[in-house]
Amino acid sequence: MDERRLREVALTPDEYRAILEQLKRAPNEVELGMLGVLWSEHCSYKSSKALLRRLPSSGPGVVQGPGENAGAVEIGDGWAAVFKVESHNHPSAIEPYQGAATGVGGIIRDVIAMGARPIALLNSLRFGPMPASSRHFEGVVAGIGGYGNCIGIPTVGGEVYFEECYANNPLVNAMCVGLVRTDQLMRARAEGTGNSLVLVGADTGRDGIHGASFASLELDERSSERRPAVQVGNPFLEKCLLEACMDLSHTDAVIAIQDLGAAGLTSAVAECAGRVDGAGARIDVARVPRRERGMTPYDVMLSESQERMLVVVQRGREREVESIFEAWDLTSAAIGEVTGDGLLTVFDGRDEVARLPVKLLTDGAPMRRLVGFAPEPPYGLDLDALPPPADPGASLLRLLASPNLTSRRGVFRRYDHMVGDSTVIAPGGDAAMLRVKGTRLGLAMTTDCNARYCHLDPHLGAQLAVAEAARNIVATGARPLAVTDCLNFANPDRPEVYWELEEAVAGLAHACRLLDLPVVSGNVSLYNDSNGESAIYPTPVIGMVGVIDDYEKRLGAGLRVEGDFVLMIGSTHNDLGGSEYLKVEHGHVAGRPPALDLTREKAVHRLILAAAQSGYLHSAHDCAEGGMLVGLAECCLLGGIGVRCPAVRPEPPLRLDAAFFAESPSRFIVSAASRAMPEMQSLARRHNVELSLLGLAGGDSIEFEGQLKVSLAELRAAWESMVAV
Amino acid sequence: MLGVESVVKFGVVVFPGTWSDRDCGWVIDQVLGQELTYLWHKDADLKGCDCIILPGGFAYGDYLRTGAIARFAPVMEKVGEFADRGGLVWGICNGFQVLCEAGLLPGALIRNASLEFRCEWTNLAVERTDLAFTSQCEEREVLRVPIAHGEGSYFADPATLSRLEQRGQVVFRYCDVNGRVVPNANPNGSLHNIAGIVNARGNVLGMMPHPERCSEAELGGADGLKLFRSVAESAMKVLVS
Numbered sequence: 005m006d007e008r009r010l011r012e013v014a015l016t017p018d019e020y021r022a023i024l025e026q027l028k029r030a031p032n033e034v035e036l037g038m039l040g041v042l043w044s045e046h047c048s049y050k051s052s053k054a055l056l057r058r059l060p061s062s063g064p065g066v067v068q069g070p071g072e073n074a075g076a077v078e079i080g081d082g083w084a085a086v087f088k089v090e091s092h093n094h095p096s097a098i099e100p101y102q103g104a105a106t107g108v109g110g111i112i113r114d115v116i117a118m119g120a121r122p123i124a125l126l127n128s129l130r131f132g133p134m135p136a137s138s139r140h141f142e143g144v145v146a147g148i149g150g151y152g153n154c155i156g157i158p159t160v161g162g163e164v165y166f167e168e169c170y171a172n173n174p175l176v177n178a179m180c181v182g183l184v185r186t187d188q189l190m191r192a193r194a195e196g197t198g199n200s201l202v203l204v205g206a207d208t209g210r211d212g213i214h215g216a217s218f219a220s221l222e223l224d225e226r227s228s229e230r231r232p233a234v235q236v237g238n239p240f241l242e243k244c245l246l247e248a249c250m251d252l253s254h255t256d257a258v259i260a261i262q263d264l265g266a267a268g269l270t271s272a273v274a275e276c277a278g279r280v281d282g283a284g285a286r287i288d289v290a291r292v293p294r295r296e297r298g299m300t301p302y303d304v305m306l307s308e309s310q311e312r313m314l315v316v317v318q319r320g321r322e323r324e325v326e327s328i329f330e331a332w333d334l335t336s337a338a339i340g341e342v343t344g345d346g347l348l349t350v351f352d353g354r355d356e357v358a359r360l361p362v363k364l365l366t367d368g369a370p371m372r373r374l375v376g377f378a379p380e381p382p383y384g385l386d387l388d389a390l391p392p393p394a395d396p397g398a399s400l401l402r403l404l405a406s407p408n409l410t411s412r413r414g415v416f417r418r419y420d421h422m423v424g425d426s427t428v429i430a431p432g433g434d435a436a437m438l439r440v441k442g443t444r445l446g447l448a449m450t451t452d453c454n455a456r457y458c459h460l461d462p463h464l465g466a467q468l469a470v471a472e473a474a475r476n477i478v479a480t481g482a483r484p485l486a487v488t489d490c491l492n493f494a495n496p497d498r499p500e501v502y503w504e505l506e507e508a509v510a511g512l513a514h515a516c517r518l519l520d521l522p523v524v525s526g527n528v529s530l531y532n533d534s535n536g537e538s539a540i541y542p543t544p545v546i547g548m549v550g551v552i553d554d555y556e557k558r559l560g561a562g563l564r565v566e567g568d569f570v571l572m573i574g575s576t577h578n579d580l581g582g583s584e585y586l587k588v589e590h591g592h593v594a595g596r597p598p599a600l601d602l603t604r605e606k607a608v609h610r611l612i613l614a615a616a617q618s619g620y621l622h623s624a625h626d627c628a629e630g631g632m633l634v635g636l637a638e639c640c641l642l643g644g645i646g647v648r649c650p651a652v653r654p655e656p657p658l659r660l661d662a663a664f665f666a667e668s669p670s671r672f673i674v675s676a677a678s679r680a681m682p683e684m685q686s687l688a689r690r691h692n693v694e695l696s697l698l699g700l701a702g703g704d705s706i707e708f709e710g711q712l713k714v715s716l717a718e719l720r721a722a723w724e725s726m727v728a729v
Numbered sequence: 730m731l732g733v734e735s736v737v738k739f740g741v742v743v744f745p746g747t748w749s750d751r752d753c754g755w756v757i758d759q760v761l762g763q764e765l766t767y768l769w770h771k772d773a774d775l776k777g778c779d780c781i782i783l784p785g786g787f788a789y790g791d792y793l794r795t796g797a798i799a800r801f802a803p804v805m806e807k808v809g810e811f812a813d814r815g816g817l818v819w820g821i822c823n824g825f826q827v828l829c830e831a832g833l834l835p836g837a838l839i840r841n842a843s844l845e846f847r848c849e850w851t852n853l854a855v856e857r858t859d860l861a862f863t864s865q866c867e868e869r870e871v872l873r874v875p876i877a878h879g880e881g882s883y884f885a886d887p888a889t890l891s892r893l894e895q896r897g898q899v900v901f902r903y904c905d906v907n908g909r910v911v912p913n914a915n916p917n918g919s920l921h922n923i924a925g926i927v928n929a930r931g932n933v934l935g936m937m938p939h940p941e942r943c944s945e946a947e948l949g950g951a952d953g954l955k956l957f958r959s960v961a962e963s964a965m966k967v968l969v970s
Contacts (some may be wrong), residue, residue: 153846153877156748243748244746374927417849420846422942423748423877425941425945427946439947441759
């Protein structure tokens with residue numbers, strides 16, 4: 005076999021040999037292309053599957069774990085939350101607007117395929133420093149807004165970080181959350197020999213051919229030639245597709261719905277059949293509605309045209325389903341049927357053009373045995389060499405104005421975050437919350453990852469990401485329920501990168517197990533490198549949902565009442581390693597990330613949830629990047645109320661800079677009425693958690709007696725410096 | 730206030746690409762307890778509704794120009810006839826754009842001055858309280874209502890603009906919290922800070938902000954409900970008289 009041809013379909017000579025062995029003949033061109041896309045890293049997880057098995061994926065509330073279009077957990081009153089996060093990094097690097105837009109479109113279809121109505125979008129974005137990365141930043145933000153705003157699903161949460169390591173490899177992870185009655189959850193299984201396969205939605209064009217393979221390669225100077233591998237989104241069409249799919253619940257003629265995403269028709273049919281033992285499928289590409297002339301069977305099978313779904317329909321009832329799509333002016337075409345022979349057979353009219361075992365496509369790719377090797381631990385940190393903060397107020401202002409800590413209002417006001425009349429906690433605080441209409445339930449959701457911690461220590465960094473996501477949920481008064489993860493890493497063929505992946509997955513598994521958080525869905529994006537260098541930080545993004553039984557008891561991050569006690573829950577240590585303070589004020593990315601005790605973390609969550617449930621708290625905010633002072637400033641700015649505090653006198657060995665700026669985990673800044681103090685103190689004792697009084701809410705500045713005094717106006721000007729961008 | 734049996738029938742038009750239909754429907758049905766009917770764009774039948782709402786969204790994808798295709802929908806011919814007979818027609822966001830394209834209201838909505846989509850809270854100075862849509866508002870009241878649009882900058886030629894002003898057809902203007910109509914309070918570059926206008930007869934209202942998104946306290950404010958209440962009340966009066 006010509007090596008060049010193999011490279012085109014992203015197969016290695018070893019993989020080709022494996023195909024010959026299993027197939028006992030040489031594949032034809034169409035078959036080779038189909039195997040190439042399904043055996044790509046993006047579809048087969050051949051480098052990560054063994055690791056992913058370590059993640060806990062079951063639990064009492066889990067109604068659907070990994071392996072389907074999205075995961076699902078019960079949230080109460082007969083409802084399930086369906087959610088998943090997915091990457092669209094490579095396309096967004098080449099064509100930021102469409103890359104991001106189609107990332108959003110794809111994740112929405114995953115949720116629709118479960119029979120759920122999508123109710124919210126979130127994202128997690130990484131760029132190089134501004135203004136050099138403004139093409140990526142502007143394009144991606146516009147693409148996310150362009151798709152979400154048009155389709156009418158609110159974008160309620162997300163994160164944006166700027167670091168040098170993402171300059172050539174921006175990360176665009178999109179998450180969608182949907183709601184479905186637990187008993188109406190659908191699964192994309194091609195059950196029932198003879199049932200029809202109906203392709204609905206957009207016509208098929210040549211766009212996105214080899215997209216999945218492209219996403220499994222490093223970017224290089226020829227990557228821009230791959231622009232045809234980036235798909236183009238049509239959110240209007242997807243809106244119609246969404247409503248038509250919701251209307252499908254009115255008929256019981258539908259067996260399953262499957263999204264056409266990476267690897268298009270090939271993947272959709274193979275996955276749908278692969279989930280049922282012994283099932284196969286026979287399809288005729290001549291019946292696939294085309295967008296252009298002259299398309300070959302190869303093109304049709306590999307096209308990644310967006311806004312398409314495959315519907316498995318009971319034989320003889322195709323007309324009922326077609327009429328639902330017709331009402332929305334959408335094309336539908338019966339392209340084949342479910343078989344019992346375990347083969348995916350493709351015809352072009354009367355000619356058979358491919359015939360492959362389904363299992364060869366879905367599970368045949370040889371798993372890669374990669375070797376991890378721990379690099380030298382990143383640069384140590386000598387805390388004794390750091391001078392004390394000369395002017396903590398000035399440091400606070402610089403931190404608030406720094407790219408990773410400034411207000412994201414300039415970004416989220418470009419996203420419609422209110423459509424749906426359900427957003428009861430809008431973006432800008434910790435987690436967002438949507439009410440579940442017709443119930444008292446509030447569904448909290450967030451995305452999180454401090455990749456700098458993961459760079460310094462992937463095992464600990466991944467744990468910290470889970471803990472912080474959980475704190476974001478808890479800060480709203482909601483119980484964390486489950487996780488979806490998006491593992492963004494560089495080229496795993498490099499031993500130090502594979503080690504990062506191993507360590508991060510181990511850390512993730514450990515934290516999720518201890519915090520009782522099953523990982524119900526996820527995605528892996530590897531090869532986020534350019535030209536064999538400038539690898540990204542390991543970035544295991546955590547998406548999390550949680551629930552509060554009565555959303556009237558939800559908490560915001562901002563201070564609400566003058567005269568309230570402002571409290572720090574949890575203890576502070578000399579955790580300056582990897583901190584924003586260290587980078588912004590001293591120019592170092594160094595040290596060990598903050599130590600995390602998951603048992604303590606859990607105790608703090610219990611305390612906050614108990615206090616919220618009892619109505620003792622007026623606000624709660626996760627104290628994270630930038631430390632206590634930045635967290636406190638956010639509480640003041642979000643609430644429009646200042647705070648007066650006595651001077652901070654840290655007890656040795658705690659340093660003054662650490663008291664202000666350390667990023668010790670398992671901490672919250674809360675506010676409560678003075679009369680609730682005895683209860684708060686007894687709750688803290690019962691949970692064995694440290695509680696300390698920071699100060700009193702009031703005035704129009706942050707003041708630590710004799711140490712700093714900065715007006716809210718100055719703080720706001722610094723914090724909102726990016727809004728004008 | 731309305732009695733239990735006295736129910737007003739709202740018709741919410743659904744174009745392909747509309748998304749505020751369900752939000753408007755929620756307020757009418759669940760919050761206000763009035764009768765709700767969805768009107769499909771292909772149906773040339775208003776089903777005896779007392780007030781027609783053209784809700785927000787991206788009708789037909791808004792691909793050519795916002796509202797440009799929607800005006801040709803079969804349902805729009807009936808909406809035009811209904812308006813001519815004095816029926817209440819209320820365009821919100823995309824619905825306002827459709828009403829301008831259909832010629833039921835003057836002027837046009839163009840790209841925001843920022844060239845960006847904006848979703849945020851605004852303050853609206855109410856300049857007319859004698860209308861069916863605003864009868865429950867007080868003179869010079871300031872309503873807090875969110876916007877969510879990329880093309881909401883109101884534009885009209887000078888003659889049209891001065892006619893609108895002379896006849897008092899400007900219903901809502903973007904203002905600060907104290908009701909002052911100042912440039913800083915204008916989120917999109919609309920001429921004269923215009924957020925909503927009414928036709929000369931007073932039965933066709935177009936507005937860019939979304940009252941259906943602020944009709945319950947838990948969504949951040951309930952000022953929008955005053956407009957829905959006003960319509961319910963006024964339509965009742967018509968029914969009774």
